Each structure stands twice: as C-alpha cells, then as structure tokens.
Amino acid sequence: MKTIFEPFRIKMVEPVKMTTREERVQIIEKAGYNPFLIPAEKVLIDLLTDSGTSAMSTDQWAAMIKGDESYAGAKSWFNFEAAVKGVTGFKHVIPAHQGRAAERLLFSVLAAEGKVIPSNTHFDTTRGNIEFRHARALDFVAPGGEDPDVIADFKGNMDVDALEKCILENGAENIPVVMLTVTNNATGGQPVSMQNIRETRAVCDKYDLPLFLDVARFAENAWFIKTREPGYADKSLREIAREMFSYADGCNMSAKKDALVNIGGFIALNDDKLALDLKNLLILSEGYVTYGGLAGRDLDAMAQGLQEILDEDYMRYRIATVENLGDQLNKLGIPIFNPPGGHAIYINAKKFLPHIPAWEFPGQSLVSELYIEGGVRACEIGSIMFGYWAKDGSFVGAPNELVRLALPRRVYTRSHMDYLVEVVAEVYAKRDSIRGMKFRYEAPILRHFTSTFDRL
Numbered sequence: 001m002k003t004i005f006e007p008f009r010i011k012m013v014e015p016v017k018m019t020t021r022e023e024r025v026q027i028i029e030k031a032g033y034n035p036f037l038i039p040a041e042k043v044l045i046d047l048l049t050d051s052g053t054s055a056m057s058t059d060q061w062a063a064m065i066k067g068d069e070s071y072a073g074a075k076s077w078f079n080f081e082a083a084v085k086g087v088t089g090f091k092h093v094i095p096a097h098q099g100r101a102a103e104r105l106l107f108s109v110l111a112a113e114g115k116v117i118p119s120n121t122h123f124d125t126t127r128g129n130i131e132f133r134h135a136r137a138l139d140f141v142a143p144g145g146e147d148p149d150v151i152a153d154f155k156g157n158m159d160v161d162a163l164e165k166c167i168l169e170n171g172a173e174n175i176p177v178v179m180l181t182v183t184n185n186a187t188g189g190q191p192v193s194m195q196n197i198r199e200t201r202a203v204c205d206k207y208d209l210p211l212f213l214d215v216a217r218f219a220e221n222a223w224f225i226k227t228r229e230p231g232y233a234d235k236s237l238r239e240i241a242r243e244m245f246s247y248a249d250g251c252n253m254s255a256k257k258d259a260l261v262n263i264g265g266f267i268a269l270n271d272d273k274l275a276l277d278l279k280n281l282l283i284l285s286e287g288y289v290t291y292g293g294l295a296g297r298d299l300d301a302m303a304q305g306l307q308e309i310l311d312e313d314y315m316r317y318r319i320a321t322v323e324n325l326g327d328q329l330n331k332l333g334i335p336i337f338n339p340p341g342g343h344a345i346y347i348n349a350k351k352f353l354p355h356i357p358a359w360e361f362p363g364q365s366l367v368s369e370l371y372i373e374g375g376v377r378a379c380e381i382g383s384i385m386f387g388y389w390a391k392d393g394s395f396v397g398a399p400n401e402l403v404r405l406a407l408p409r410r411v412y413t414r415s416h417m418d419y420l421v422e423v424v425a426e427v428y429a430k431r432d433s434i435r436g437m438k439f440r441y442e443a444p445i446l447r448h449f450t451s452t453f454d455r456l
C-alpha cells in the first residue's frame, strides 16, 4: 500500500472552535500581529511549535496514573532512569524540567568567560545559556546547511574542518565541550549523519575534548540515518540511536520533543565528577536528584514516551507527514527550505514575498496572512528573531527569512494538512498585495515573543 496512515486511533478529542476571517482580522490586529499574543483557542491549526505539544498515548496516561509522588527514590524515578540509560547507554541521569533547565545546569558548570563552545548550530536557548555565562557559542554547520535550495541528505552536519580550526585558534584548554544538535533545529530540522558524528568524535579525540549531543530530536535523526545512510537500513531505530550516543560523552535533552511529553528534560553522561557537580546544582535550583523539578507522573510519561518514539511505524508516519506536506507545497511552486527536515516545514518568505525587504519583516507578514486566511498559527524565524540595527543605523537582516510550520506529534490528521496546504496556496495567490510590517512596540530582547506590529 502506498498510503501511510496515522498509526493510532483517536480516543479523546479536543474540539476546535471555528472562527471567521472577519473575526481573525480583528483578533490578530488586537494581538499586534504577533502570533504568540493570540489566545490558543482562537487558533484553528496551531503550528507555533512541536515542543511540549505532543498528544500522549493511552500507555503514557496509564503510566501517569501510576506515578509515584514520593519526594526521594520514587518508583517513577527508577522507571525513568532505566529508560534513559536503556536508550542512551550513559551512566548518570540528571532530570530537569525542560531542555533549557538542563542547559543552564550544564553550562553553569562548564562555561565561563574566555571559554568557547562550538556546535553544528546551537539552538537559541543553548546559545543564551552559554552567553549568560560570558562564554562564546560558535556555530560550524557544514557548507550548504543554511541554503534553503541545496539538496543534500544531511544538511545539519558539523563542518569538522572549521571545528578543528576553531580548536587550534582558541586552544583546546579553552573548549570545555563540543556540541552537536541532532536534528539541527536552527537550520530547518536537518539531520546529522552517523559518519559526521564519528568524524566529530575523531576531532574531539585528537584534542581530548568531550562531545555532548543535544538530542531533543534524536529519534527523528535516527530515522534519517536509517533511510539515507548506507549500512543502516536493516538496523532498528534503537540500535542506531545507541550508536549515535556511543560516540558522545553525554547528552542534554528537551523531552518535550522526542520523548512525546508536555514537560520534561534531562542530562545523561558518563563523567562521575561532572555528574556530581550537576547534581549539587540541581538540588539548588530544580529539586532533589530523583525528580529534578518534575512530578513523578511526568517521569513515568517520559519513560514510556522514550520507548514509543523508537517505534518505526510511528516514525515512518511522522516523517512521511512532513515530507508529504513539503511535496505538496513544492508542487505548487511555494518556496520552502528543501529537503524538508524532521519536525517542520519552513517557508522561504524571502522568495514568497520578494517585494518586502528584510527590515519590513516578510516572515511576520506571511505569519499574519496565514492566520487571517485560515486560522493557522506559525512562527517567524527571520529578521525579527535574528536581525538588528547596527551602530551606524543600517539594518542587518537574518541569513534567511523563514516561516516555520512546526508539526506537533500525533495531533493533526492528513485532512488538517490538506487544509493547511490550501491556506498557504490561497495566501500565495495573493502574495503581490501583501505588505510589510513595522514595530508598534519593539521588545528589548527575544523580540519575537512580545513585540507588536502594524501593517505598512
């Protein structure tokens, strides 16, 4: 059979309340044309993020009911610890309430002024936590990785030559850890190959540096290795994931993605001394070492989610959904970041709205039109997020003007996707009449969350 259908049945539903175009025009104007400021119940298809938005399974809900809420040494903790060790093979597990909490712990110990932390591409919270410690976060994605039109299997790879150059320039003693984000969220959710993980490991070995993986989407990455990299087709996702982890000294995870939960995260690692330091900090800010800012039931839901994410029927459907959406948009001539990555489609707003310059935020205009046209909530990843005004008053735009349509896991069906394609096509048909945006209020940091806009 050619049709890949959702490998689950729907047992509980959350109604979506319809809105009219006229209502949406008023709602988004009131929200200052910022999708983060729109009440969720006024959204028909919510593609703002794939983080913490998964639908949990019957087994996860059952595990939550069995959650042990003892302060120390709860049964839920041992379930969770065993699940993380089983998937990653690391010796120590440090629970945290989400990815950035794990990052804050890790970099509170490892990062300091004068230190440099290289990565294929740091996610923005990772960069934020490194820079908060006055260390430098450097990105070395392989050539072509940031180009929406380059077709390659592993556009998330690390540029290992650039990594080595960075080590030589800065001195290995100033590099506390090398990071690899799998998949690479900041460059379109693009995967990293096993060969590249091995090559990165080899560079780390040469200079005696530890390697940590940011594994928010490790299972999606494992699927791309299975389906695209020679020698892996017959291996299970669990085996592939285990090999990925075997090249690293540790990992940090936002479990809100590939552990299929609404909250949670962790660090897993082999180094005894670092684990002890992290546990001491954990107690100070997140909670005791066997719950780390989470309820026992959350730990159980993660333990179960970590098993389900490695189910190949699930992952085949997941990646096919993203690919199919990408195919439909490509066929209509709608410019997207190609090939589609693991968790989202990124529309190339620079090409979609070529008449709107970066300083009039084409991505934000497109986000607004998608909401007005069909109640679809998307997120700008362009000059609002990364652009700035230089000291001489000139505008420095982001490398790409993207609009991310992030797909929550197990939430939307194929007809939701068909509707989405129709909405994008409708907006594309009217693209010449779409105008740019200017700030109504410009937030001083992380502008995309709270700034407001007016149409030009």
Ligand SMILES: Cc1ncc(COP(=O)(O)O)c(C=O)c1O
Pocket (backbone or CB within 6 Å): 051, 098, 099, 100, 101, 123, 125, 126, 181, 185, 214, 216, 254, 255, 256, 265
């Ligand atoms: C690759 C990556 N790392 C870290 C994080 C931060 O995780 P959290 O949102 O759970 O704090 C994210 C979130 O999107 C991510 O995509």
